[in-house]
Amino acid sequence: MSPETPSVEKDAAAYLKTWAARVEAELDRRVPEEGSEPPEMYRIMRYSLFAGGKRLRPVLFVAGCDAVGGNPEALLPAACALECIHTYSLIHDDLPAMDDDDFRRGKPTSHKVFGDAAAILGGDGLLTLAFRLMGDESMIRAAGAERVLEGVRILADAAGAAGMVGGQLLDIRAGGQVRRSGELEDIHRRKTGAMIRASVVLGGLLGGGDPGQLDALARYGERAGLAFQIVDDVLDVEGDDTTLGKSTGSDEAQEKATYPALHGLEASKEMAKAAVEEALAALSIFPEGAPALASLARFIVLRRF
């Protein structure tokens, strides 16, 4: 913990913990194994859904909703949808045909437990469930059908071919041979940035935000997402295994393109800090400064440096 800013870290950690628990309970309620058919299908989905994720995307959604004065409690299905999409992407990325990871967050990956076919289908089920949750009747009551459908478009654009899925393809095709900074940024903007941005914007949209507010949230989400990715790369070099649940240096072992590899460690840290400052600057249009989003952005870089 950085000595200068104990309250920021404490606030963000408390906010994360509170809302992560709410999202967890909602996921548990909405994706039950018992009474669901076929039961193994739900067991596979739940195994990865409840594997100790930080719930960063749902919490960014809640903070985006808070920033515009919305009621996140009524919109939790959308928060759950974001986590379903994140979880499905991890299951598919871990497959032998992709990154071939045996462990994530210290637990055997889905395909190690259930087999490759079941892991593919578990991911497919979670992606489909995300849109089922978006269309939930309670969402329409809370945000109105028009806004919910705008949310469906935002989510699909961020998760799909031009966003997360396309980014993963670019990453695999690059195979660590990224040499230009623009190429690396393009991969990350799609692969992780798009969903982080969408999480914040979706919270603002469904919470009733106006176009100016949504623009600011998009800018915040872009810069915070970039910072998050750089920090992830840095932690992979110097972090500890408990934080990531994967082996330190695993990106290097897989010859993945990273910010430290391209820019060096110190420059990468400076880039992350600059991105956080830009994220914070985007919040200036909110009269009360969107404290939850602000502390979450600072928390991202404070995780280690």
Added chain:
Amino acid sequence: MSPETPSVEKDAAAYLKTWAARVEAELDRRVPEEGSEPPEMYRIMRYSLFAGGKRLRPVLFVAGCDAVGGNPEALLPAACALECIHTYSLIHDDLPAMDDDDFRRGKPTSHKVFGDAAAILGGDGLLTLAFRLMGDESMIRAAGAERVLEGVRILADAAGAAGMVGGQLLDIRAGGQVRRSGELEDIHRRKTGAMIRASVVLGGLLGGGDPGQLDALARYGERAGLAFQIVDDVLDVEGDDTTLGKSTGSDEAQEKATYPALHGLEASKEMAKAAVEEALAALSIFPEGAPALASLARFIVLRRF
């Protein structure tokens, strides 16, 4: 061609051909490779989207819409969404981790051309695109946001863990060891039946159908879907390779549970005919008899016997 019913087969074939071409053109317009980023992503998706599919599900959607007096032309994004979901399911089912098929409709399967990782991602991209198409602004203008969201729920339920994805898991886990008829019906009801039923119901829903009409369409879709699956199994035993684009007897080679294996060939044919009669009976509530749906149902069994 059966001599007693030339007009039925001709009508259905003409209807299929006309609307399949409209759906094809709409898919081509909405999933362009040129100008899309990243281009390979769209190349992968288009390779399987334009691999000679019959467009049965989109055409059933159109016929369901016609039955309630709706305007299918304005709702083509939903028809395309159905085809995207069907295509993604074929790509994932063909993977080495699943059914391990090298050819489909006489062409090398996606993973044979692009590799397993790209095929997984291509499927993911198509599934996500389906929901993006459902949320399209033109859909809201044509059917209203509330109905579109009801359609999202119907589509996600049919495609997801309790429907198609769950059915594929059950099929893989059964590994041809299905002994009870109820088990086989459960697998097919989920794996293929759910999406065929949803195609018809979605057409009726977005076309403005009332609850009584949607119930009738659901009943029609269930029985027509069952007939379709039985015929597929029968054709696998006695059909020709050009119809299916896979080797005759391939289900047997893979020890897949089929209707002929469980009930014998003749009894399976009778079951298919009975299911079509039930599908036709469900259409009696439509004053004009829903001619497109009726001829499509007859066409399903007339394909060979």
